[in-house]
Amino acid sequence: MASILAKKQKKREKHSLKELRTLGHQLLSSRAHINNLPLLLTFISPSSPPQHAIESLLSLQSFFTPVLSDLPSSSSKSLIDDGDEESKKDPEFVYRTWLRSKFDEFVKSLIDIAVSPQSEEALRDVALDAIMEFVKMGKGGRFQSVIYHRLLHSIVHSTLSIDFLLDSIASKFFKYIDVRYFTYISMEKLARSLEPTDNSDNRNGIAYGEHEHLSRESNFVVSVHKIHYLLSRIPPLEGQDGKYDYEMWSESGILSREDDHKGSYGVLQIEDKQKKLKKSNNIVLVTLHQAVIPHLSNPIMLCDFLARSYDIGGVISVMALSSLYILMTQHGLEYPNFYEKLYALLVPSIFMAKHRAQFFQLLDSCLKSPLLPAYFAASFAKKLSRLALSVPPSGALVIIALIHNLLRRHPSINFLVHRLDEDETDRDASSREEGFGENAKESGSGPDISNRKPGIDNFNCEESDPAKSNAMRSSLWEIDTLRHHYCPAVSRFVMSLENDLTVRAKTTEVTVKDFSSGSYATIFREEIRRRMKQVPLAFYKATPTSLFSESDFSGWTFKYEDSEKKETRIDEAATSKEDYHNSAKRQRTGC
Structure with missing residues (x-):
């Protein structure tokens, strides 16, 4: 093991900071330089020089961020390992699965840097920001709870005191309500997984295993202390001004801070907060039946909220209908x-x-x-x-x-x-x-x-x-x-x-x-996809002499008259009309 680490250390020393920057630019410019990715991953280690680790970290973070939503799940790798022929034939799927495995390796290295006492505080801070960025972007904008749970698991089960990391998480991210929620969820799982020391194992005073027993007891106490420390730093839902703060870290919450082109985060403007809060509540209402209700022990507690939303009318009622329907059909809610x-x-x-x-x-x-x-x-x-x-x-x-x-x-x-x-x-x-x-x-x-x-x-x-x-x-x-x-x-x-x-x-x-x-x-x-079997066409074998055929209007005839006959008919009609008026005039005058 020591020889392997020594070889990796010598390999790292061969590359200067400028060369690492060049490798990163090549990786971001073309897929032809994809082999630079495993090489940059070797520098993401607590034993690497801090500047080398940060340079590699930034290059890999810039590479994975835009492609993260297209990567398959971690379980997809088993399809290739089990010999799935269809998966092996698709080179694009194999490539994306390989990228997923490298991304998981990258996240693991970042967590190792964050919890390692050998890392400098600046490097640990950059690694923590990168981890939380992937937590934010991991599921197309939804909170990636798996990565966050892995981070908290490593923190709680670390045998060393890492108060700096705990303070960084509390000061930077505990103001976001979704981070608080998933912190509670993870802490509950971690607390159940801890096993307290059983003193009955050493009641006979056996010397063998005594040190192991003391070590286990010490690790248990340290883990409990960290869980208590994190939970005690979570602020209440109601702020000091008596108002509720619904700011969220994940993008699906809409109230996450808007990042600039460099990846840093600015402060939300006060005048935009009301609009974004309303939009955030709408999104939560739409996904409530999928993202919240299945994880609640007593979903009926949402009945008042959903009933009032359903009574509002319009689009709000439409969005509340899904959750209300689930409560009525699966949880026995009676809604008059x-x-x-x-x-x-x-x-x-x-x-x-x-x-x-x-x-x-x-x-x-x-x-x-x-x-x-x-x-x-x-x-x-x-x-x-x-x-x-x-x-x-x-x-x-x-x-x-x-x-x-x-x-x-x-x-x-x-x-x-x-x-x-x-x-x-x-x-x-x-x-x-x-x-x-x-x-x-x-x-x-x-x-x-x-x-x-x-x-x-x-x-x-x-x-x-x-x-x-x-x-x-x-x-x-x-x-x-x-x-x-x-x-x-x-x-x-x-x-x-x-x-x-x-x-x-x-x-x-x-x-x-x-x-x-x-x-x-x-x-x-x-x-436009339909195939027309018959197409109507205007086709005549002989030139028509009238607009309508005689068969269309029985008892009517449509014939062409010469202009001379038409003029003669008009003159006769005019003469008869004049004679009629003259005769009527003579009758009135008695002549």
Whole structure:
């Protein structure tokens, strides 16, 4: 081992600081110099000269930062090691996997420098900043908790006192709320992994292992001291001015400090903080069901926050719907008037919102329950069909898919597909003659047919309560109008679903996910990919003599007249008109 270290030391001494700078520039300029990477990694060591280590560190950090989001996970290396033939055939995948292994080696070397007492304080400070930069950028802007946990693990399990590093972490990064959160998470895991010394092992006074026992006890005490020291330095959530500080280190929090071109961090301007805080809260609300709820021991504690967010309306309600749906379906949350609030979200603007794809998928899931009353299903189907008249073609496609699934799941509202006013009038008339009679008509208890107007839709689109919308007395005539939609994709989709309700055994529900994220661009791309079997052409075997053929208008003739005949006809008409006026004048004067 000593001989290997000696060889590495001699190898390092062969390169000057200028040569290391040249190697770094070559690595950043072209992939052809990728072999400089392992060489620069050898200088990331506590035993290297500080200037050499810093120069190599900066070059490698500049190299890994832009490519970090494209690197595969650390587990991808096992695919190549296990002999995966497809992975071996892809040189780009092999290259990126190799880069990932070198990045993991780089992070490990940085942590060794940070916790080593041999490193100078300036070098340890630069290494800590580089580690935290990768923590910030590791997952495309999300907090890379794995790297941060490895750093804290090395600090806690180090046998030497490293108060300087602990003070640096506390002073620089504990003001960020996400760093505090993951510090608590890591400390809890590390505290559980510590094993206190059992004195019963040495109750017989055996000399062998006594020193090992004392060493283990000392290391345990040092580790506990470091955990306590880090936890005691975390400031409270509420600041000295009584306000909460939501500044975050990771970029997904938006409130991280903006870096300049050199990688340093400036101070956020006070006037921008409110805007960024609002944007940060929106992002947290969108990812709450994925990033927070699965890790909570009692997710029901978020019910008040999500209920208030859902009551706000608009985009905020859309973003809160995912988390609220998880609490209702998986954690037994009872939320009154949920469907009334969901019904109120069906407005034209929702079809152009940023998170519309996720909303439509959740809407389809919420309307899947067989316990949904018929009038609720009818109200949603009718509200969606009315919106189909004013939304973009992509919105019309997703509306057709939603209504199709509603009609398949709730056969009791299939009468909305085709309803005639004459049938309804006859039905009301027969019921009056059979059940009510003239006395009922006089008393006003029977249905008043005279007040019914054919062609009038009884559905009230402005009603916010689905139970009062009169959807059960209406029909889905709006969907029938989509057969003649100006967008071919919409008209084709409507006609392709004609037989689905009659032949249920051969058809299934439509996957709303395939239409939920559509736009003008997606429809256009689909249209230009289509192969046209028949193309309409304007071709005539003989030159036409008229604009319309006689077969198009039976009983009409379209013939060409000479200009002389036309003038003669006009003169005759003018003469007859003059004679008529002269005769009428003589009658009035009595001449």
